[in-house]
Amino acid sequence: MTLLQAPADLEQLHPTEVLRWAFDTYGVADVAVTSSFEDAVLVHLALSVDPAADIVLLDTQYLFAETWWLVEQMQNRFDAKVRVVSPRPEVQRDNLWQTDVEACCAVRKVEPLARALNGKAAWVTGVRRVDGPTRANTPVASFDINRNLVKINPLAAWTDDDMSLYAEINELPANPLSARGYPSIGCWPCTRPVAEGEDRRGGRWAGSGKTECGLHV
Numbered sequence: 001m002t003l004l005q006a007p008a009d010l011e012q013l014h015p016t017e018v019l020r021w022a023f024d025t026y027g028v029a030d031v032a033v034t035s036s037f038e039d040a041v042l043v044h045l046a047l048s049v050d051p052a053a054d055i056v057l058l059d060t061q062y063l064f065a066e067t068w069w070l071v072e073q074m075q076n077r078f079d080a081k082v083r084v085v086s087p088r089p090e091v092q093r094d095n096l097w098q099t100d101v102e103a104c105c106a107v108r109k110v111e112p113l114a115r116a117l118n119g120k121a122a123w124v125t126g127v128r129r130v131d132g133p134t135r136a137n138t139p140v141a142s143f144d145i146n147r148n149l150v151k152i153n154p155l156a157a158w159t160d161d162d163m164s165l166y167a168e169i170n171e172l173p174a175n176p177l178s179a180r181g182y183p184s185i186g187c188w189p190c191t192r193p194v195a196e197g198e199d200r201r202g203g204r205w206a207g208s209g210k211t212e213c214g215l216h217v
């Protein structure tokens, strides 16, 4: 079992230092960095700490064209090596997103993530406390008992202003949907823009009562 071997001041460290600790402690090849390419911040941070970072994108078959555009930008401008993990071959486009979102996320997100993390000692995510009430207490690092690995959230404490400032300083490309009212970006059938003052994840599975895809539970 991989144990959580975190320094006492981990919660106070800059995301760059958190990532350096993660790569040094667990080995860069044994750490998966997952990104939905909602923005470029986590990917840029990870690559700046170690260009060999294992960047993972779950291709749900329903990603926005704008998300793929940002992937290409990061590949072209920052030489990001993105490991695209797809659903199993038997999972073809279907109507599940209209009839059973839990089952749809199970075969398009949860199962592919399990494969992406197979053999890894640690998993780095872009989860932030400001994402919403279900994420308000997110720690920078914890042991994920269900997945038997260390889960690391370097951006846990970052605000939207922190993210914008980092993106500006580093001249990062943005997902074009961000400027069109999408603060949270997932699959196109289950994501809509939000109104001013609305919960930032209020556009995800709107009206269904679902708030998480099953990856961060």
Ligand code: SF4
Pocket (backbone or CB within 6 Å): 060, 062, 096, 097, 100, 101, 102, 104, 105, 106, 108, 109, 186, 187, 188, 189, 190, 213
């Ligand atoms: S977010 Fe929607 S389309 Fe994407 S996997 Fe989940 S239910 Fe399916």
